[in-house]
Amino acid sequence: MKTKSRLLALALLTSAALPVASAAEPDGDPRHRLGMTPAERVEFLAEMRQMLTSIQGIIAGIGTEDRERIAAAARYSGNRMARATPDSLRRRLPREFQEIGGPTHMLFEEIAIRAETDDMADLAVLTGQTMQQCLACHAMFRAD
Numbered sequence: 001m002k003t004k005s006r007l008l009a010l011a012l013l014t015s016a017a018l019p020v021a022s023a024a025e026p027d028g029d030p031r032h033r034l035g036m037t038p039a040e041r042v043e044f045l046a047e048m049r050q051m052l053t054s055i056q057g058i059i060a061g062i063g064t065e066d067r068e069r070i071a072a073a074a075r076y077s078g079n080r081m082a083r084a085t086p087d088s089l090r091r092r093l094p095r096e097f098q099e100i101g102g103p104t105h106m107l108f109e110e111i112a113i114r115a116e117t118d119d120m121a122d123l124a125v126l127t128g129q130t131m132q133q134c135l136a137c138h139a140m141f142r143a144d
Contacts (some may be wrong), residue, residue: 032094040086052103057076060073062120070111075112109124
């Protein structure tokens with residue numbers, strides 16, 4: 001169990017290394033604005049918090065080797081969440097955002113499926129890859 005915990009920590013720490021862009025915006029934030037209405041922003045940020053909750057549930061499930069918890073946590077942020085995005089917002093989101101978002105939701109689905117049989121260390125690596133997608137998106141975009 002101790003080895004698995006170390007593998008999980010290593011996978012998650014190595015996934016967090018992303019470069020930060022230099023400030024190009026007057027407010028110092030170089031990320032692309034997604035141009036959401038206030039209502040869209042509230043919903044979008046709730047989904048981001050749910051994705052973070054899913055990651056936490058997956059990690060906790062890996063730590064306790066609870067396959068059902070891993071799968072359940074991952075499903076919350078999988079394709080169901082992606083399909084729930086309103087068409088009005090989906091049409092306005094930049095292609096680059098969609099190229100990160102779609103595969104991220106698919107990674108959550110893959111975690112849910114692989115939770116049935118994969119080794120916990122492999123699930124930790126996949127969770128680290130999923131977090132890389134999250135970090136890449138947050139480094140590139142802002143919800144305003």
